Amino acid sequence: MFWYQVAIEKEKQVADIESRELITKVDSAYRKAGLPEGMRVHHCRTASGGHIYYFNPAAALAAREILPLFHASECSEVPNLDGCEQIRF
Numbered sequence: 001m002f003w004y005q006v007a008i009e010k011e012k013q014v015a016d017i018e019s020r021e022l023i024t025k026v027d028s029a030y031r032k033a034g035l036p037e038g039m040r041v042h043h044c045r046t047a048s049g050g051h052i053y054y055f056n057p058a059a060a061l062a063a064r065e066i067l068p069l070f071h072a073s074e075c076s077e078v079p080n081l082d083g084c085e086q087i088r089f
Helices: 014-030 056-063
Strands: 002-007 042-047 051-055
Touching: 002 014, 014 051, 014 056, 051 056
Parallel strands: none
Antiparallel strands: 002 051, 042 051
16 A cells, blocks of 8 residues: 545645645544554645645555545655644544
8 A cells, every 4th residue: 555645736725625625524534434543644734835645555545535536646655754744633
């Protein structure tokens, strides 16, 4: 299983709304999956006010039905998470 990235690069207000929608859906999927251990989602802001989310393999599995809705892309390697914060569910 791979890490996945969701990049939300839009006008700040729209990016913030889409970001909240993503996290709400992921939180619901996480709970529906029975709160699997090891699920980690990391968040970074971009210089333009957008959002980048990184899903570790456990998180990607729990959110597998949601990630395509947000145009997630598979990471070719484990991402550099410097400057990111882990989302707490």
